[in-house]
Amino acid sequence: MANETQTGGRSVDIGHAAKDALLAGLIALGLFGVFIGLQTVQDISNRLVLKVRPEALAVIVGIIVVGRFLLNVFVWGREPSHKAAVASPSGGLLGMFKRLCFLVGVVVTLVAVVDIGFRLAGGALPNMPISPPGTMGLGSIILIEAVAALFGVVLIAFGQNMTERAAALLGPAGIGFLAAFPIIAILGAGWGGSLKWIDNFGIQILIYVMLGWGLNIVVGLAGLLDLGYVAFYAVGAYSYALLAKEFGLSFWILLPLAGILSAFWGIILGFPVLRLRGDYLAIVTLAFGEIIRMVLVNWVDFSGGYAGISGIPRPTLFGIPFNATDEGFAARFGLEFSPIYRTIFLYYLILCLALLTAFVTVRMRRMPVGRAWEALREDEIACRSLGINTTNTKLTAFALGAMFGGFAGSFFSARQGFISPESFTFIESAQILAIVVLGGMGSLYGVVIAAVVLVGGFEIMRELDFLKQIFGNDFDPALYRGLIFGASMVVIMLWKPRGLISTRTPTAFLKERKTVSGDLVKEGHG
Amino acid sequence: MNRWEEKPLLKLEHLTMRFGGLVAVNDLSFSAGEGDITALIGPNGAGKTTVFNCITGFYKPTEGRIALRHGEAKVWDELDAATARPDRRMVRAGAGLYLLERMPDFEVSAHAKVARTFQNIRLFSGMTVLENLLVAQHNALMTASGFTVLGLLGLPAYRKAEKASIEKAKYWLDRIDLMDRADDPAGDLPYGAQRRLEIARAMCTEPVLLCLDEPAAGLNPRESADLNALLLGIREKDGTSILLIEHDMSVVMEISDHVVVLDYGTKISDGKPDFVRNDPKVIAAYLGVSDEEVEAVEAEVLS
Ligand SMILES: Nc1ncnc2c1ncn2[C@@H]1O[C@H](COP(=O)(O)OP(=O)(O)OP(=O)(O)O)[C@@H](O)[C@H]1O
Numbered sequence: 169m170a171n172e173t174q175t176g177g178r179s180v181d182i183g184h185a186a187k188d189a190l191l192a193g194l195i196a197l198g199l200f201g202v203f204i205g206l207q208t209v210q211d212i213s214n215r216l217v218l219k220v221r222p223e224a225l226a227v228i229v230g231i232i233v234v235g236r237f238l239l240n241v242f243v244w245g246r247e248p249s250h251k252a253a254v255a256s257p258s259g260g261l262l263g264m265f266k267r268l269c270f271l272v273g274v275v276v277t278l279v280a281v282v283d284i285g286f287r288l289a290g291g292a293l294p295n296m297p298i299s300p301p302g303t304m305g306l307g308s309i310i311l312i313e314a315v316a317a318l319f320g321v322v323l324i325a326f327g328q329n330m331t332e333r334a335a336a337l338l339g340p341a342g343i344g345f346l347a348a349f350p351i352i353a354i355l356g357a358g359w360g361g362s363l364k365w366i367d368n369f370g371i372q373i374l375i376y377v378m379l380g381w382g383l384n385i386v387v388g389l390a391g392l393l394d395l396g397y398v399a400f401y402a403v404g405a406y407s408y409a410l411l412a413k414e415f416g417l418s419f420w421i422l423l424p425l426a427g428i429l430s431a432f433w434g435i436i437l438g439f440p441v442l443r444l445r446g447d448y449l450a451i452v453t454l455a456f457g458e459i460i461r462m463v464l465v466n467w468v469d470f471s472g473g474y475a476g477i478s479g480i481p482r483p484t485l486f487g488i489p490f491n492a493t494d495e496g497f498a499a500r501f502g503l504e505f506s507p508i509y510r511t512i513f514l515y516y517l518i519l520c521l522a523l524l525t526a527f528v529t530v531r532m533r534r535m536p537v538g539r540a541w542e543a544l545r546e547d548e549i550a551c552r553s554l555g556i557n558t559t560n561t562k563l564t565a566f567a568l569g570a571m572f573g574g575f576a577g578s579f580f581s582a583r584q585g586f587i588s589p590e591s592f593t594f595i596e597s598a599q600i601l602a603i604v605v606l607g608g609m610g611s612l613y614g615v616v617i618a619a620v621v622l623v624g625g626f627e628i629m630r631e632l633d634f635l636k637q638i639f640g641n642d643f644d645p646a647l648y649r650g651l652i653f654g655a656s657m658v659v660i661m662l663w664k665p666r667g668l669i670s671t672r673t674p675t676a677f678l679k680e681r682k683t684v685s686g687d688l689v690k691e692g693h694g
Numbered sequence: 695m696n697r698w699e700e701k702p703l704l705k706l707e708h709l710t711m712r713f714g715g716l717v718a719v720n721d722l723s724f725s726a727g728e729g730d731i732t733a734l735i736g737p738n739g740a741g742k743t744t745v746f747n748c749i750t751g752f753y754k755p756t757e758g759r760i761a762l763r764h765g766e767a768k769v770w771d772e773l774d775a776a777t778a779r780p781d782r783r784m785v786r787a788g789a790g791l792y793l794l795e796r797m798p799d800f801e802v803s804a805h806a807k808v809a810r811t812f813q814n815i816r817l818f819s820g821m822t823v824l825e826n827l828l829v830a831q832h833n834a835l836m837t838a839s840g841f842t843v844l845g846l847l848g849l850p851a852y853r854k855a856e857k858a859s860i861e862k863a864k865y866w867l868d869r870i871d872l873m874d875r876a877d878d879p880a881g882d883l884p885y886g887a888q889r890r891l892e893i894a895r896a897m898c899t900e901p902v903l904l905c906l907d908e909p910a911a912g913l914n915p916r917e918s919a920d921l922n923a924l925l926l927g928i929r930e931k932d933g934t935s936i937l938l939i940e941h942d943m944s945v946v947m948e949i950s951d952h953v954v955v956l957d958y959g960t961k962i963s964d965g966k967p968d969f970v971r972n973d974p975k976v977i978a979a980y981l982g983v984s985d986e987e988v989e990a991v992e993a994e995v996l997s
């Protein structure tokens with residue numbers, strides 16, 4: 169209470185904020201003056217000449233000055249009240265959502281305002297994602313951008329006033345959005361254009377969401393650090409590919425079978441390994457992941473080695489294939505053949521599988537085993553003093569996580585039609601683990617947000633061609649993906665060391681469900 | 695005759711625990727009576743916690759036998775026969791013998807029904823008070839949930855068991871006076887409440903013997919008095935015998951029926967509180983003074 173009145177009465181020092189922003193601009197000018205302001209190009213006689221690019225420099229410096237100013241006024245200037253918000257239970261999903269609204273709102277407003285400024289001055293930010301094509305009149309463009317800026321401001325205001333009750337609707341709203349996503353994509357991008365969005369974004373992200381949720385059982389709930397999760401993904405993928413090709417079994421029989429096989433391997437690995445703790449467990453699971461991959465590489469008769477397996481049968485809609493034949497889906501339903509039907513089918517398939525994972529996780533958390541997983545993460549010794557067989561409890565977590573990895577793997581190979589050991593390298597395990605850790609261990613929403621940011625962000629880097637206009641034509645954003653990926657991870661971990669959503673929701677309550685602050689929740693010790 | 699000789703619940707015989715060259719417990723034998731509050735005392739580093747760890751299966755003793763009885767006292771006659779067999783326990787209708795030194799830690803709690811608390815509190819700090827008490831009922835709920843399968847299906851039998859487990863948690867919340875904080879994380883409780891919660895959590899496993907490692911450490915005099923009442927209540931109402939390690943002599947002398955004194959891993963005294971308190975060997979060891987000074991400090995101890 170005292171904290172609030174204090175900050176309420178505290179006025180933000182605008183003068184100081186402006187001075188600080190100008191200083192930042194000066195530093196940016198010095199830093200970027202050479203990097204961005206100057207460019208060397210070859211002229212006709214192949215000599216290098218210097219080209220000056222004041223506009224690009226101005227854009228960057230402008231963004232930094234305005235951004236720093238806004239941050240000074242709205243975020244850092246209110247440090248104490250900001251801290252109070254983190255300490256309160258709203259530090260969870262709600263707090264996350266508020267910050268997200270703030271961030272998106274600031275970016276949209278900023279870009280729109282900067283672009284309006286440029287247009288009024290006679291230039292234009294080339295290819296700005298929110299500026300409409302050049303056939304429009306200046307007036308209407310500025311009008312549209314003004315609306316965008318307003319939208320940004322409204323978003324900020326909306327985020328700040330969001331209540332806990334409204335936040336509870338985010339889950340159903342999110343599922344609704346996911347269910348409608350293919351339709352939105354088709355309406356937005358047309359038949360041809362939507363394929364990329366549904367496949368590269370929708371399906372790709374959902375695979376990682378599902379893998380993240382599966383690994384979340386092991387790492388987030390049971391607190392066991394598993395660096396070889398991709399091994400189970402590989403077991404699922406190869407189980408489907410080999411059994412489908414050898415025995416011609418259908419996807420619907422092999423999906424559960426692949427899950428069971430993966431769970432079985434999880435138990436095989438778990439037995440010797442789960443008595444290890446901490447770093448030792450991490451290293452052994454990492455080694456297990458590599459062993460599985462090396463077997464796949466070297467046992468050529470079995471797995472085809474590096475060449476992998478191709479021509480894997482595609483899943484069917486209860487026997488109806490998605491092809492151009494008379495028996496195919498399009499012909500049966502009197503539609504014109506298009507690859508998009510299969511993509512949409514795969515999208516809904518992975519959506520159902522991912523939701524199944526989430527549903528089982530939510531139910532399991534309220535079962536005695538689920539509570540024991542979390543208790544194990546909190547204090548293993550105490551668990552044993554209460555008569556909990558910790559080996560069995562860890563094994564169930566390991567096996568269940570592995571099973572969902574196997575489901576995802578068999579979906580992956582059915583979707584690709586081709587698999588090779590290249591798809592199951594350590595970096596894949598690391599990425600899934602990064603999604604779980606960044607999302608906030610144990611949080612289902614956190615995993616979704618982290619998967620969208622990491623996987624979607626990775627994909628969207630391909631689309632950012634306008635950066636070429638700023639950084640020059642040689643700049644290929646796709647090449648910087650790894651760098652930006654790593655840097656953003658460092659930033660998130662500095663900003664929120666316990667992940668994006670660090671609070672824990674209790675599994676039972678007497679009077680009211682109060683979320684538990686992340687500071688009290690342990691991360692497990694192995 | 696004393697109750698611990700007449701109706702022993704737990705018998706330690708020739709227990710020795712070595713850590714490399716260090717003998718932490720040296721040829722220790724004592725028994726704890728059914729319905730007794732038995733105190734294990736001794737100076738720092740005497741080996742008290744090590745004895746607890748041996749009883750509860752966290753350490754495997756180098757030598758010795760630790761046996762616990764369920765049901766009628768006659769079953770002690772079969773102890774040697776049970777030991778001769780390779781089994782960890784011998785159970786027949788109405789009675790059972792458990793050889794604790796053969797059992798891994800979680801079985802000591804799950805089958806032999808020995809619960810414990812820790813010198814450094816070990817709560818599930820990120821879980822709520824209520825959840826802590828539910829985790830303690832894991833084995834009962836596991837059976838009721840048909841090892842999760844029936845529970846996932848949401849069958850009524852499981853839902854009934856779950857309700858019963860919450861009722862039991864409420865009963866203990868009431869006993870330790872924490873009903874209002876049921877939905878708060880355990881890590882947020884004040885120290886004294888955490889100690890009480892740890893005891894309640896152990897009691898939720900329905901033990902026959904409750905082992906408490908310094909339950910009064912860090913409590914103020916009022917909390918200490920509340921703790922005495924709680925422990926006496928556990929013995930009266932729940933019929934659970936208690937074995938406790940304690941440095942606070944007011945707690946020991948007030949509530950215990952039987953005191954065992956350890957020094958450097960060896961038993962130096964064993965008897966009723968009055969006997970132990972007047973034993974010159976205890977006074978000398980406990981205060982770390984030479985025999986000449988014993989007289990001088992005796993008065994202080996007795997006050
Ligand atoms: N795991 C272990 N490995 C090696 N030495 C140990 C171990 N556990 C205990 N010890 C040693 O055994 C001796 C007895 O320790 P213990 O913790 O049982 O004493 P204590 O009577 O509980 O003392 P305190 O009153 O301080 O709790 C000490 O010298 C201790 O260092």
Ligand SMILES: [Mg+2]
Nearest residue numbers: 742743744813
């Ligand atoms: Mg001790």
